Amino acid sequence: xxxxxxxxxxxxxxxxxxxxxxxxxxxxxxxxxxxxxxxxxxxxxxxxxxxxxxxxxxxxxxxxxxxxxxxxxxxxxxxxxxxxxxxxxxxxxxxxxxxxxxxxxxxxxxxxxxxxxxxxxxxxxxx
Amino acid sequence: xxxxxxxxxxxxxxxxxxxxxxxxxxxxxxxxxxxxxxxxxxxxxxxxxxxxxxxxxxxxxxxxxxxxxxxxxxxxxxxxxxxxxxxxxxxxxxxxxxxxxxxxxxxxxxxxxxxxxxxxxxxxxxxxxxxxxxxxxxxxxxxxxxxxxxxxxxxxxxxxxxxxxxxxxxxxxxxxxxxxxxxxxxxxxxxxxxxxxxxxxxxxxxxxxxxxxxxxxxxxxxxxxxxxxxxxxxxxxxxxxxxxxxxxxxxxxxxxxxxxxxxxxxxxxxxxxxxxxxxxxxxxxxxxxxxxxxxxxxxxxxxxxxxxxxxxxxxxxxxxxxxxxxxxxxxxxxxxxxxxxxxxxxxxxxxxxxxxxxxxxxxxxxxxxxxxxxxxxxxxxxxxxxxxxxxxxxxxxxxxxxxxxxxxxxxxxxxxxxxxxxxxxxxxxxxxxxxxxxxxxxxxxxxxxxxxxxxxxxxxxxxxxxxxxxxxxxxxxxxxxxxxxxxxxxxx
Numbered sequence: 001x002x003x004x005x006x007x008x009x010x011x012x013x014x015x016x017x018x019x020x021x022x023x024x025x026x027x028x029x030x031x032x033x034x035x036x037x038x039x040x041x042x043x044x045x046x047x048x049x050x051x052x053x054x055x056x057x058x059x060x061x062x063x064x065x066x067x068x069x070x071x072x073x074x075x076x077x078x079x080x081x082x083x084x085x086x087x088x089x090x091x092x093x094x095x096x097x098x099x100x101x102x103x104x105x106x107x108x109x110x111x112x113x114x115x116x117x118x119x120x121x122x123x124x125x126x127x
Numbered sequence: 128x129x130x131x132x133x134x135x136x137x138x139x140x141x142x143x144x145x146x147x148x149x150x151x152x153x154x155x156x157x158x159x160x161x162x163x164x165x166x167x168x169x170x171x172x173x174x175x176x177x178x179x180x181x182x183x184x185x186x187x188x189x190x191x192x193x194x195x196x197x198x199x200x201x202x203x204x205x206x207x208x209x210x211x212x213x214x215x216x217x218x219x220x221x222x223x224x225x226x227x228x229x230x231x232x233x234x235x236x237x238x239x240x241x242x243x244x245x246x247x248x249x250x251x252x253x254x255x256x257x258x259x260x261x262x263x264x265x266x267x268x269x270x271x272x273x274x275x276x277x278x279x280x281x282x283x284x285x286x287x288x289x290x291x292x293x294x295x296x297x298x299x300x301x302x303x304x305x306x307x308x309x310x311x312x313x314x315x316x317x318x319x320x321x322x323x324x325x326x327x328x329x330x331x332x333x334x335x336x337x338x339x340x341x342x343x344x345x346x347x348x349x350x351x352x353x354x355x356x357x358x359x360x361x362x363x364x365x366x367x368x369x370x371x372x373x374x375x376x377x378x379x380x381x382x383x384x385x386x387x388x389x390x391x392x393x394x395x396x397x398x399x400x401x402x403x404x405x406x407x408x409x410x411x412x413x414x415x416x417x418x419x420x421x422x423x424x425x426x427x428x429x430x431x432x433x434x435x436x437x438x439x440x441x442x443x444x445x446x447x448x449x450x451x452x453x454x455x456x457x458x459x460x461x462x463x464x465x466x467x468x469x470x471x472x473x474x475x476x477x478x479x480x481x482x483x484x485x486x487x488x489x490x491x492x493x494x495x496x497x498x499x500x501x502x503x504x505x506x507x508x509x510x511x512x513x514x515x516x517x518x519x520x521x522x523x524x525x526x527x528x529x530x531x532x533x534x535x536x537x538x539x540x541x542x543x544x545x546x547x548x549x550x551x552x553x554x555x556x557x558x559x560x561x562x563x564x565x566x567x568x569x570x571x572x573x574x575x576x577x578x579x580x581x582x583x584x585x586x587x588x589x590x591x592x593x594x595x596x597x598x599x600x601x602x603x604x605x606x607x608x609x610x611x612x613x614x615x616x617x618x619x
Binding site: 022026029035038042045046049052053056079082085086089092093096097100101103104107108116120123127 | 260263264267271274275278283284286287289290293294297298301304305308311312317428429489
């Protein structure tokens with residue numbers, strides 16, 4: 001059963017969760033018409049990547065990467081640092097996205113993709 | 128001081144951005160932006176000259192040696208892109224004053240320049256860095272400020288365009304980060320030169336192949352490679368004129384550079400790009416984009432949108448050059464990177480002048496513009512000729528080199544398709560020329576003044592540069608060929 005080799009669910013549990021979240025978030029971004037819900041999906045999508053990085057930094061038997069006496073094995077601290085940066089980027093993106101939604105709501109009176117498209121269609125016909 | 132130029136050119140606009148918020152007065156902020164932009168151009172020129180004389184510069188940030196610390200690595204390809212970005216940044220900043228005053232509310236002007244400087248920082252950082260994760264951070268700096276710049280457009284559709292760009296851009300950037308994570312998993316490094324050394328050992332693993340797929344798709348979104356270009360037309364059409372000229376000439380170009388960097392440098396020690404069908408896939412999409420986007424451009428009534436679709440087509444030419452995996456092809460792609468930046472900048476700057484005077488870029492409002500604003504429309508036609516690829520313009524050089532690469536690769540049908548798609552460019556450029564020069568000035572139309580000199584001079588500098596570099600190709604094509612040689616390991 002060689003094709004089952006990669007489906008080692010207990011051993012690769014974190015990765016399965018990461019991929020599941022990734023696909024869920026991606027699907028929400030594509031399928032939802034509500035602009036706020038799209039941002040929620042986008043967040044889920046980004047956070048799954050954080051999980052992917054954190055999972056790979058785990059070293060078997062290693063502890064948190066803080067220097068202490070009598071400890072030999074540490075987890076890899078670099079992915080943590082990278083993800084700290086990525087979290088900041090994610091927060092900035094979310095803030096900007098939500099700010100844009102507020103402005104869109106003021107300008108169009110709706111945050112539904114289909115209604116905005118209809119309004120824009122009309123604007124284009126008038127031109 | 129001289130030794131620190133590689134980082135200073137990126138840090139200067141970054142530091143100037145918050146300074147602009149403190150200054151607030153729009154004239155002062157504009158002055159600071161112009162000073163900083165030309166200062167950056169001067170520093171970049173010095174760095175480029177240094178690279179030309181002494182070869183690659185490795186600058187270790189905080190004196191931490193790579194691969195532990197972040198490294199700025201400026202070799203010929205990155206010097207070339209740095210020069211494009213800083214040149215366009217400086218010219219567009221000089222042009223911006225009158226146009227911004229007309230298109231952006233007074234109380235937001237200082238925020239515009241702040242974001243402009245941040246966007247410049249991000250793009251320069253992306254071109255200079257030698258660390259793939261650092262590149263992601265600069266990518267996000269330029270993207271986030273880019274979304275804000277687009278949202279400053281006066282039409283309300285600018286807001287939705289910016290929002291859609293934000294969603295797709297973030298997906299692209301996140302794909303890029305996933306790709307990096309998978310590479311890091313297999314190699315334990317993020318330094319580009321280090322990655323290039325370690326990747327050949329593990330390149331056969333599925334992890335690395337998946338990482339290449341994520342990187343390709345993510346960057347294609349940023350590049351706006353057909354069919355992932357959907358964010359681009361509205362973003363360019365409804366952004367303020369200055370932003371469109373700046374972003375069209377730099378943002379997608381730097382993304383293309385990153386793609387070249389990943390395919391030919393990071394994966395340079397392997398033949399995975401040529402062997403795994405990536406090159407063929409990109410070639411197919413590039414050719415499809417050249418035709419589909421050009422045809423769509425013909426039917427646009429908004430001229431900015433028309434040029435935006437034409438940008439998608441032109442990106443097709445650049446990507447086509449890259450997909451040949453040869454020195455000729457890669458140099459064709461890189462020379463078109465520069466040439467397209469020049470001509471698109473000239474075209475969008477000319478449209479900015481038109482918008483300043485008549486407040487519209489709809490084709491129906493262009494009747495008789497050739498007589499009403501002769502200097503502006505002259506620059507537009509000059510840019511249009513380059514877009515088509517008439518001999519003695521830069522567009523001709525790019526297409527000539529592309530066809531040479533196609534013949535070299537024995538792909539004669541591709542060589543035929545290149546001039547064929549240029550014919551469509553003739554159609555959409557001619558549409559504008561016909562309305563602007565052959566239609567009479569509408570009766571009762573107010574007499575128009577030409578755009579102010581502060582806008583006309585940068586526009587014509589770009590338009591004339593598009594002719595100059597079409598005749599003297601030593602600087603552009605020469606450097607592009609050297610850069611391609613250095614990426615492909617000294618010629619094959």
